[in-house]
Amino acid sequence: MNAARVRQKVAFSILAVVTLFVVVPILMTVFYIIRNGVGAVNWEFITQPPRNGMREGGIFPAIVGTIVLVIGTMLFSLPLGVLSAIYLVEYARDNFFTRLIKLSVVNLSGIPSIVYGLFGFTMFVLLLRLGTSIIAGSLTLAIMSLPVIITATKEALETVPASFREISLSLGATKWQTVRHCVLPYAIPGILTGTVLSLSRAAGETAPILFTVAAFYLPRLPRSVFDQVMALPYHLYTISTQVPNIPTELSFATGFVLVALVFVLNLVSIIFRAHFRKKKLW
Amino acid sequence: MTRKISEHIIEFCIKLSGLLVIIFVFLIFLFLLKDSLSLFGVYPIGQFLFGRNWLPISEPPGFGIIPLLLGSVYVTIGAIVICVPVGIASAMFIADVAPRPLKYILKSLVEILASIPSVVLGFIGIIWLGPFLRNTLHLTTGMCGLTGSLLLAFMALPTIISISEDALVSVPKTYKEAAYGLGATRWQTLWRISLPAACSGIIAAVMLGIGRVIGETMVAMMVTGNAPVVPKSILLPLRTLTATIAGEMGETVGGSEHYFALFAVGLVLFIITFIINFVADSYLRRARK
Numbered sequence: 001m002n003a004a005r006v007r008q009k010v011a012f013s014i015l016a017v018v019t020l021f022v023v024v025p026i027l028m029t030v031f032y033i034i035r036n037g038v039g040a041v042n043w044e045f046i047t048q049p050p051r052n053g054m055r056e057g058g059i060f061p062a063i064v065g066t067i068v069l070v071i072g073t074m075l076f077s078l079p080l081g082v083l084s085a086i087y088l089v090e091y092a093r094d095n096f097f098t099r100l101i102k103l104s105v106v107n108l109s110g111i112p113s114i115v116y117g118l119f120g121f122t123m124f125v126l127l128l129r130l131g132t133s134i135i136a137g138s139l140t141l142a143i144m145s146l147p148v149i150i151t152a153t154k155e156a157l158e159t160v161p162a163s164f165r166e167i168s169l170s171l172g173a174t175k176w177q178t179v180r181h182c183v184l185p186y187a188i189p190g191i192l193t194g195t196v197l198s199l200s201r202a203a204g205e206t207a208p209i210l211f212t213v214a215a216f217y218l219p220r221l222p223r224s225v226f227d228q229v230m231a232l233p234y235h236l237y238t239i240s241t242q243v244p245n246i247p248t249e250l251s252f253a254t255g256f257v258l259v260a261l262v263f264v265l266n267l268v269s270i271i272f273r274a275h276f277r278k279k280k281l282w
Numbered sequence: 283m284t285r286k287i288s289e290h291i292i293e294f295c296i297k298l299s300g301l302l303v304i305i306f307v308f309l310i311f312l313f314l315l316k317d318s319l320s321l322f323g324v325y326p327i328g329q330f331l332f333g334r335n336w337l338p339i340s341e342p343p344g345f346g347i348i349p350l351l352l353g354s355v356y357v358t359i360g361a362i363v364i365c366v367p368v369g370i371a372s373a374m375f376i377a378d379v380a381p382r383p384l385k386y387i388l389k390s391l392v393e394i395l396a397s398i399p400s401v402v403l404g405f406i407g408i409i410w411l412g413p414f415l416r417n418t419l420h421l422t423t424g425m426c427g428l429t430g431s432l433l434l435a436f437m438a439l440p441t442i443i444s445i446s447e448d449a450l451v452s453v454p455k456t457y458k459e460a461a462y463g464l465g466a467t468r469w470q471t472l473w474r475i476s477l478p479a480a481c482s483g484i485i486a487a488v489m490l491g492i493g494r495v496i497g498e499t500m501v502a503m504m505v506t507g508n509a510p511v512v513p514k515s516i517l518l519p520l521r522t523l524t525a526t527i528a529g530e531m532g533e534t535v536g537g538s539e540h541y542f543a544l545f546a547v548g549l550v551l552f553i554i555t556f557i558i559n560f561v562a563d564s565y566l567r568r569a570r571k
Contacts, residue, residue: 083299110559112497204399
């Protein structure tokens, strides 16, 4: 073996060891959450409201709250994100306006989640007088989710071959007919994957909902979109830092349910991707 | 004719959506600026930017941002020192060394890490990592800058690894084949050819990782000790810009100086992350060419 080969062996071994420093903590974290959380999760825990100052009972209102927020987020961010991406890919010319949109998307993706919280509070809670409510929280989370949905949709639209559009246009279809019937259907898998992924992030976010929707303790379910709700991430934050003498099993179990919910959403997005990739037509 | 009208309506909606994206960014900036200016009307901007005391409820109050800024800087430097070398090395391993099945498993694991909500990692920091560091390093408290740095480094890894790996994989095959043809080993090719060629993408990955660390709120608030003082060491409690907003907003009175000061902190965060993302994006675009 010559010196170069020995050096390669050493270098690759170092890279492998460093990679272990990433892999082992990830496995430990997941294992730690499952081992400590799964034992405390039972039927009562996921179907009952908290009792006795959140020291007993379940987290049902928080689960419902998070699901409601995810749905609300999707209702606002999906149409807006998809339409903006359609504009960028199908309609926009390379001009100042287009560059400004692209710059805005880049900027939105980098804004800290707590700054979204501040914005949502002044814009939706105060200025539009929506109060701390599901609708204010959903709108805040929706704006935060926009860059992921726009980027995913853009990439999905760009992979549809240009010939699809050319043929449709040459047959006399209008621009929108072309987009609607010959481009969008083939971009759906990519759009769905990106959307579900952005929703799984929204489900786990705490900072944007702190001042826009999250309720500290609200054992009943929301009656309208102008109600506050409890949410899983905020509930985990409050019981692990704000309320003394909470049994740690409850925190672990809440964390476990939150992670499980996020994993299910991620799994859905992975299944979409795999399923549609198999059926790819070109 | 109806077709024509509906076509116009839908095109209008599409253009409006594009416009809305710009409007949102503009509005976020405007709201932050408006409330910041309300603070600077009664509290000098110089004292805000260079003051060393963050004492929002004292009489007279101090809104010096330096302790918070240094808190963020300390935690971020600590995180970057850990996650940049580890992240780039793992990206190199995943891109060019690992056999295909292992590569797939590693990428899935990194995606799993990316999906864990930050509040869960903050909780693990409180319950396990903090006490663990206190006992092993004999600290007075485990809720300190270092705990935050470690967790934030962990959280920034998926960003750094996936973008760096993308950059390494998209180095043109011809470059590598030319190196192999000249008798270079795989390691020599990776180190001397792929890594320099992927440089722009890797710089972008690091920048985006830094942006993620500076902007992260929950972990910073839960594990760094909430002490708004000029930090003397990363082993002591401190407080970041993000944690200050999240922690104090609930206690302020709307329209008070304190309230406006938190928006000014938000404006500082907005400007910092805007610059970082702008630079990262220009490197990414260079990488794509």
